Amino acid sequence: MLFSGLFDLPWWGYIVVTLALTHITIAGVTIFLHRAQAHRALDLGPLPSHFFRFWLWLTTGMVTKEWAAIHRKHHARCETADDPHSPQVLGLNRVLWGGVFLYVKESHNRETMERYGHGTPDDWLERRVYTPGQKLGILAMLAIDLVLFGLMPGALIWGVQMVWIPFWAAGVINGIGHFWGYRNFACSDASTNIVPWGILVGGEELHNNHHAYATSARLSNKWYEFDIGWFYIRLLEMLGQARVKKVAPTPRLTAARPTVDLDNLQAIITHRYDVMAKYMKSLRQIYREEAQKLKVSLDAKSLRALKRWLARDAEELPEQERQRYVAALEQSSRLSLGVEMRRELTELWQRSTATHEELIARLQDWCRRAEASGIRQLEEFSLRLRSYAL
Numbered sequence: 001m002l003f004s005g006l007f008d009l010p011w012w013g014y015i016v017v018t019l020a021l022t023h024i025t026i027a028g029v030t031i032f033l034h035r036a037q038a039h040r041a042l043d044l045g046p047l048p049s050h051f052f053r054f055w056l057w058l059t060t061g062m063v064t065k066e067w068a069a070i071h072r073k074h075h076a077r078c079e080t081a082d083d084p085h086s087p088q089v090l091g092l093n094r095v096l097w098g099g100v101f102l103y104v105k106e107s108h109n110r111e112t113m114e115r116y117g118h119g120t121p122d123d124w125l126e127r128r129v130y131t132p133g134q135k136l137g138i139l140a141m142l143a144i145d146l147v148l149f150g151l152m153p154g155a156l157i158w159g160v161q162m163v164w165i166p167f168w169a170a171g172v173i174n175g176i177g178h179f180w181g182y183r184n185f186a187c188s189d190a191s192t193n194i195v196p197w198g199i200l201v202g203g204e205e206l207h208n209n210h211h212a213y214a215t216s217a218r219l220s221n222k223w224y225e226f227d228i229g230w231f232y233i234r235l236l237e238m239l240g241q242a243r244v245k246k247v248a249p250t251p252r253l254t255a256a257r258p259t260v261d262l263d264n265l266q267a268i269i270t271h272r273y274d275v276m277a278k279y280m281k282s283l284r285q286i287y288r289e290e291a292q293k294l295k296v297s298l299d300a301k302s303l304r305a306l307k308r309w310l311a312r313d314a315e316e317l318p319e320q321e322r323q324r325y326v327a328a329l330e331q332s333s334r335l336s337l338g339v340e341m342r343r344e345l346t347e348l349w350q351r352s353t354a355t356h357e358e359l360i361a362r363l364q365d366w367c368r369r370a371e372a373s374g375i376r377q378l379e380e381f382s383l384r385l386r387s388y389a390l
Contacts, residue, residue, distance in 0.1 A: 025164060032052035057129075065120040066107040194206075203227035283338045305324065309328075
């Protein structure tokens with residue numbers, strides 16, 4: 001009876017309690033550490049801000065500055081050798097099962113902390129309690145669990161709490177979220193949405209949406225996607241404990257302009273991920289129409305590979321695949337033109353040294369050639385392109 005704990009629950013009760021406690025931790029990571037601290041997408045009131053700091057100290061021992069710095073570096077150096085946890089560079093297994101060790105290793109990089117750790121809490125509690133007492137927090141959580149639930153249940157609940165974030169956040173989101181899933185936006189990195197319903201990991205499952213609009217407080221984008229973290233943020237906002245600073249822009253379409261102007265150009269650049277998503281939809285339609293003709297000159301394997309390659313530049317592919325890609329495109333003038341015009345379109349927001357007048361002229365020429373191509377999908381897309389407005 002000495003170690004029975006204050007609460008004597010049925011077996012399923014302990015499971016419910018464990019899921020509830022770990023979910024609070026997930027909410028603290030996604031709302032406080034990720035969206036509020038790392039990306040400044042929202043401001044939190046003092047009550048939720050201090051609660052999340054205290055709770056994460058108990059359940060993870062993570063230091064706000066370290067977490068924010070490592071995550072900011074991940075965005076700045078994504079999918080490169082400097083990325084702290086890219087499965088494209090380090091391999092999926094290493095990030096999935098050892099993501100926490102990669103985090104700890106990067107947390108000792110002083111240059112990362114100094115360059116990317118600015119603007120995080122630096123008060124008395126952070127300097128005297130949370131940062132130097134990382135291990136003290138998780139030991140305090142162990143004592144609390146033992147007192148509340150007894151020796152065996154308390155130890156098991158604490159153990160799950162300790163591995164929850166290292167596995168789901170450091171492993172699954174950083175690993176699978178850059179390796180497998182669907183993509184709404186053609187980002188330059190390999191980020192994916194693991195599932196459309198972000199509940200178990202607080203909305204972080206919508207990782208491709210996040211990389212497309214990193215400073216957005218809302219991670220859902222499509223009507224069928226759900227971000228439970230955003231639901232909590234809206235509740236906090238209603239209670240006056242949060243202020244959303246930025247969300248992903250919603251495209252606005254008007255009647256197609258007869259000629260491209262500066263407003264149209266700026267709207268296209270602002271909504272470039274939506275532009276490319278819609279263009280790829282048009283390009284896939286061309287592919288489907290051309291597939292029957294290409295069966296004559298291409299084997300089934302090359303035909304399937306061609307569909308995957310359409311969203312990538314030939315220079316990004318390994319030499320052997322690049323040769324096959326170029327050879328396959330030579331079999332279809334319509335697809336070849338579609339791929340070339342996709343490349344030209346992306347250059348509009350990559351030409352940082354071009355003047356507005358030069359970019360407007362390039363965009364006007366692009367629309368003229370698309371509408372004169374004789375390809376229905378390009379003609380229709382050009383009309384849509386001239387409809388974007390701020």
